[in-house]
Amino acid sequence: xxxxxxxxxxxxxxxxxxxxxxxxxxxxxxxxxxxxxxxxxxxxxxxxxxxxxxxxxxxxxxxxxxxxxxxxxxxxxxxxxxxxxxxxxxxxxxxxxxxxxxxxxxxxxxxxxxxxxxxxxxxxxxxxxxxxxxxxxxxxxxxxxxxxxxxxxxxxxxxxxxxxxxxxxx
Amino acid sequence: xxxxxxxxxxxxxxxxxxxxxxxxxxxxxxxxxxxxxxxxxxxxxxxxxxxxxxxxxxxxxxxxxxxxxxxxxxxxxxxxxxxxxxxxxxxxxxxxxxxxxxxxxxxxxxxxxxxxxxxxxxxxxxxxxxxxxxxxxxxxxxxxxxxxxxxxxxxxxxxxxxxxxxxxxxxxxxxxxxxxxxxxxxxxxxxxxxxx
Numbered sequence: 001x002x003x004x005x006x007x008x009x010x011x012x013x014x015x016x017x018x019x020x021x022x023x024x025x026x027x028x029x030x031x032x033x034x035x036x037x038x039x040x041x042x043x044x045x046x047x048x049x050x051x052x053x054x055x056x057x058x059x060x061x062x063x064x065x066x067x068x069x070x071x072x073x074x075x076x077x078x079x080x081x082x083x084x085x086x087x088x089x090x091x092x093x094x095x096x097x098x099x100x101x102x103x104x105x106x107x108x109x110x111x112x113x114x115x116x117x118x119x120x121x122x123x124x125x126x127x128x129x130x131x132x133x134x135x136x137x138x139x140x141x142x143x144x145x146x147x148x149x150x151x152x153x154x155x156x157x158x159x160x161x162x163x164x165x166x167x168x169x170x
Numbered sequence: 171x172x173x174x175x176x177x178x179x180x181x182x183x184x185x186x187x188x189x190x191x192x193x194x195x196x197x198x199x200x201x202x203x204x205x206x207x208x209x210x211x212x213x214x215x216x217x218x219x220x221x222x223x224x225x226x227x228x229x230x231x232x233x234x235x236x237x238x239x240x241x242x243x244x245x246x247x248x249x250x251x252x253x254x255x256x257x258x259x260x261x262x263x264x265x266x267x268x269x270x271x272x273x274x275x276x277x278x279x280x281x282x283x284x285x286x287x288x289x290x291x292x293x294x295x296x297x298x299x300x301x302x303x304x305x306x307x308x309x310x311x312x313x314x315x316x317x318x319x320x321x322x323x324x325x326x327x328x329x330x331x332x333x334x335x336x337x338x339x340x341x342x343x344x345x346x347x348x349x350x351x352x353x354x355x356x357x358x359x360x361x362x363x364x365x366x
Contacts, residue, residue: 017232018242 101150179341180219189298223283225337231262
């Protein structure tokens with residue numbers, strides 16, 4: 001036949017008139033796929049849950065000395081990386097004896113926040129998100145979640161970062 | 171049924187139309203016969219011929235179906251149009267070289283012989299073959315037909331340049347290997363056809 005000499009179009013291969021050559025998905029195959037996929041999703045969620053519980057129990061972020069008291073002036077800032085390299089954080093000396101440290105990653109779209117001396121809060125320049133410098137809560141703008149806060153401890157002359165709160169994992 | 175083949179022999183047809191009635195009895199399409207029953211030359215003779223679907227190996231009806239409604243099973247049986255898919259476009263009716271598919275206007279569906287799939291798939295003979303008194307429609311094993319008939323079963327047909335190999339056999343004179351139909355013969359009209 002003439003049609004056999006021509007190149008077979010894809011639709012003819014996929015919708016073959018011969019039942020054996022059919023390539024489209026049957027109802028049973030689709031149901032099987034859906035069931036197995038949702039089972040895999042379920043297992044994945046269980047795994048994530050177990051892992052986060054495990055992590056939560058085995059918490060204890062490292063204590064890292066980030067600055068010496070008096071190293072920065074009142075209203076001054078120091079950038080550091082905590083708890084791992086690459087996770088940029090910002091330390092603010094809000095008063096003579098008060099320090100606050102937060103992740104620098106805005107909870108909206110991860111732009112780096114900076115400390116604004118005029119408004120005395122942490123500002124994200126991308127979409128005008130403002131965070132309280134005291135507890136990291138959202139003051140205005142598009143972010144809905146507070147900034148992760150770094151827990152600080154003073155040991156003698158040194159400021160030690162000992163953990164984080166509001167990370168979303170807790 | 172394994173090993174059984176369908177044999178058509180129009181020369182044996184006596185015009186009793188038992189096959190038509192038997193086919194109509196089927197509960198899957200009650201009242202609608204799937205037999206193509208022809209009077210060969212009605213003004214001049216009483217010859218009749220009953221045909222079932224030839225079940226081509228590469229069925230033209232299925233190839234032209236835009237809705238993918240006609241399927242060929244593992245056993246080579248070309249099924250009737252799938253009810254949810256058939257859009258009643260009659261492409262198959264026009265395309266089939268044997269003129270087998272029929273569009274049933276009441277249902278807006280193409281309906282054709284599926285070799286009594288409900289019967290043959292569980293080891294019974296097709297309805298028409300069981301009732302045909304002259305066995306113009308026969309569903310038997312190849313060695314039986316060879317023993318009982320002088321004619322030779324052929325399943326190769328030429329319609330012009332289109333070669334068609336079918337599942338159903340046609341009883342032809344012993345010296346023939348294929349049945350050739352010169353389609354141009356039927357489309358040709360004499361020059362003075364519209365003269366009067």
